[in-house]
Amino acid sequence: MLHAFEAAARTQSFTLAAHELSLTQSAVSRQIRALEEMLGAPLFHREKQKVYLTLAGNAYAREIRVALARISNATLGFRGNPLGGSLNLAVLPLFGARWLMPRLPAFLAQYPDITVNLTTRLAPFDFGTDAVDAAVHFGLREWPGAGLDLLMRERTVALCSPALKAEWKFSTSADLIAAPLLHLVSRPDAWERWFAAQNIAPGEIHGMLLDQLSLSIEAARAGLGVALVPDFLAVAELAQGHLVEAATFAYEGAESYYLAWPETHGGYPPLAAFRAWIGQEKDL
CATH class of the missing domain: 1.10.10.10 (Winged helix-like DNA-binding domain superfamily/Winged helix DNA-binding domain)
Incomplete structure (x- = not known):
């Protein structure tokens, strides 16, 4: 029926x-x-x-x-794993691609009977309607009806291409006020907070608007502007010299990364195994 x-x-x-x-x-x-x-x-x-x-x-x-x-x-x-269990996990796209994915083989080797199914989400999600067992959440420690494990704090740094830094001759954070700044739809006031943490009044800020952090990183690599990026998500670009710090200040806000799950799922074995594993992994 x-x-x-x-x-x-x-x-x-x-x-x-x-x-x-x-x-x-x-x-x-x-x-x-x-x-x-x-x-x-x-x-x-x-x-x-x-x-x-x-x-x-x-x-x-x-x-x-x-x-x-x-x-x-x-x-x-x-059907995919009749002898074990499955874990349906929602993740932020770049966090999933750059932090979680390289570590996931270690979890699957430790728990070969668990199948992990990943879905990405930029917009907020609801455990009441979304068919997921857990999710990586970035924000405040506020989620009614959900359990939360702190994964990590975030340090946001201003990154740009070496050519753009040479062209604008950045020396201090205040030098970035007049530069082209890249903005994220999900964090519209990020630059205002970055400047305010240093007691800098930038006035009205303009620049290119992007809807994903990965696009912001690529735009910075292409010399289109300066991007505010969590430092742990740009390790490769910094190591390879594709991006450099436009200024040395790192901003730490009140938001953090959490593993969230419905309180009704707390005893689900695949989730319990994943929580134990990721709790160790985040400290490495």
């Missing part, structure tokens, strides 16, 4: 839902009617050859879609 309802809600058609599920249109209609009788309320308005969701049906469809996605993910995880 639920699969028939979800397909009909998504397609707004009993006929299309029947085709998708390899059923007859009447079979889909009967299943949805039975679901409505069980719930005690209509899910669809029916007008001649058309159907569309009621307000209650629309809300129910959103909940059902999330539940079916969780069931599907659980099934795929079990």
Whole structure:
């Protein structure tokens, strides 16, 4: 019944839902009617050859879609690793690529029966709707209904290409005020905070706006401006000389990196294993 309802809600058609599920249109209609009788309320308005969701049906469809996605993910995880378990982990893209991914083989070698499934997310996520067991969170230690393990603090440094530093002759942090500055959508006031921590009043700040930290790093490498970057995420560029510090000041804000998980998942064995492992890894 639920699969028939979800397909009909998504397609707004009993006929299309029947085709998708390899059923007859009447079979889909009967299943949805039975679901409505069980719930005690209509899910669809029916007008001649058309159907569309009621307000209650629309809300129910959103909940059902999330539940079916969780069931599907659980099934795929079990099929992929029937003797162990799976860990669905949401990570910030660059943190996942540069910090977690190089370390993950060590975890999988220690726990070969656990399958780790990764998804990236820039926007905030909700454990109530997102089918993940845990997530890497950057921000304050505030997450109602979630457990949090501190992973690390963050030191943000101003980086640019060697050519740009030579062209602008940066010497002090104040020299950056007139330079082209690169801004992140997710951290719109980062430069204001960086200057304020040094008691510098930069006035109105302009510059290129980017939606991902990886793009900001690449823009800095290309000489398009100065980027504020967590130092541990630019180790390779600094070591290879593709980026240099435009100024020597490193900013430490109130936000940190945390491993977050729903409190209901605290006893889940794959998560417990990952928490123990990453707790040791962050101190290396």
